[in-house]
Amino acid sequence: MYADIKAIGERIELESGFVSTLLSEIDKVIVGQSYMVERLLIGLLADGHVLIEGVPGLAKTLAVRTLSRAIDTDFQRIQFTPDLLPADLIGTLVYSAESGEFTTKKGPIFSNLILADEINRAPAKVQSALLEAMQERQVTIGSETFPLDDPFLVLATQNPIEQEGTYPLPEAQVDRFMLKLRVGYPSRDEELEIMERMSTGKEPVASPVVSPETILKARELVREIYVDDKIKQYILDIVFATREPSAHGLDMDDLIAYGASPRASIHLIAAARAHAFLQRRAYVTPEDIKAVAMDVLRHRVIITYEAEAEELTSEDIVQRILDNIEVP
């Protein structure tokens, strides 16, 4: 059995070469933000949508645009605004006066990579249309259903400040994102480099270095990465600790209103596999789980008012769980 894992490892060694090429191409445009870029790759490899949250000016949109350019794939940026309609997103039926028939006009969602910029600025019906497409991977216009392209990845951004006039995503819809990233400010050295790069007057642009076929092939390999039963039990321990903390020796029952859904377990194992792939490993270790657990769980653990009163966040709760659940 170990021989199989070893064989997968060798294939990973061979086929993961594009990762460093892709990272170095992105690095030409994006300074720092390695955490965000790595998570975007995890989303791409694990076939999971990513929600990026951060204050304005942290290169969220630029990172996604650069990734799409480096992958040489269809890319659509949709600026979510309060007057956006579902038809603006998925498409609509258009009447043709010449033929006297309705023809389908597909929306921008029919693309490989979608950047839903400031997703919380659009009303619920638009968010719902997008999130339904994300889940079903198909869109129905009129009476006809169209499958979406593969790879199909939604990378949404939202701004944690300026909440006035926004439509916060409901928990059920946030749950459909595999990862929720919280992007922070660059370091002092990184910001110095940003200043130097941007002061040249010539904005760096990434070139296509990876084909979508390579990504799809890598995805297949990621699915083959071995996950031991002990790791699966460890995932269940973490997820169940968000639902029944006291059963796992954590005095946090009154701090958690709703724990993580089964989708969390599914996404946690998928993201951990992708993380192992990026580490060029053919098996998942607890390190992979811990590396992605915060991004998978932070938007799935709903805290109580009591926790809020104690100035605790869902991230504090998840961190406590990760710190206190025994590693196999």
Next chain:
Amino acid sequence: MPVKPEHIIAKVIAVAVLVLAVSAPLITLDEALADGSGSGDAVLTVESLVHATVAGDTVLEVRASVSPTLATVGDRLILTLTVLRGFDGALAFPRVVGEVAPFEVLDVIIHATDEHVGSASERRQYVLTAFETGDLSIPSLAFHYVSPEGDTAVVHTDALVVTIESVIPPEEQELRPSPRDIKPPLELRRRVWPAIVIAALIAAALAGLFYLRRWLGSRRREDLEPEAEPETRREAAHIAALSRLRELERGGLVGQGELPRFYLILTDVLRRYMLDRFSVDAVDMTTKELASVMHGADLAPGDEAWTLDLLAYADLSKFARHVPSSERAHGDLVAVRAFVERTRFRELSESKGEE
């Protein structure tokens, strides 16, 4: 052209509507007069007639009358001022509103100037009411006239007396107390100190709640922090570890080929020993996390590297189904035991003795 009956009916209706519309002000005035006779007495009028002369000629004649002269409180009275003046002169009517207290002016009706040969007649009517009883007087009113030649004349009307009666019959007035005797509302003394004390108590209670909440929050955070390891665990760490290693050896997992399970237990013994002996929370840490915190532990550099190598190798067995050789497994068991013996807690005297 024959006149149709419906045309006749329409004309009759139109005339009737016109008559009603024209007579409307008269009705209003009549109503005012009728209100003035609310007491049931006959409408009587008191009147004053005065005039002024300039160069022997009468240039201004003022007639003031009020009706009725007997009314009850709230009834309407009509004060009529009629002036006959020289045609070309200018006349200033007196100001009545606000000047006829205790009467109040409810309405004013200014009639059109009636012009004659060499003279003009002007008439104004004021609807008055009063809320005091007794013989009340409408004071003298002054009319100013300026002739075309610039001569001036002033005419003062006589005061007109009207009797206003109470709505309460005279025989009952003695029995009812006068509303004027009702005492004014009591002015409560403002007590400032109780309000200040209550406000201070509320502020203190709110501040107390705020600090209580913060204190509870900090306690909760403290509760969530891992407990400090007791000293006794540190001293007894090697005893528990050596005991479990003996059990593992006796269990014969290596001989049975259950090497992943063997490494699971072996690394657990090692991690718990690290926790109890060096207060490094190795139980809840991955190998990589452990590597980042072991620098702070009281370990020799060689032990640190050896421990991490063993844990990384054990990870292969635990998570990648790698099957190590029996010799390697046995060697790792011996190495862990030696590590525990080497690093176990020693009392100061015991250490000196060994030296």
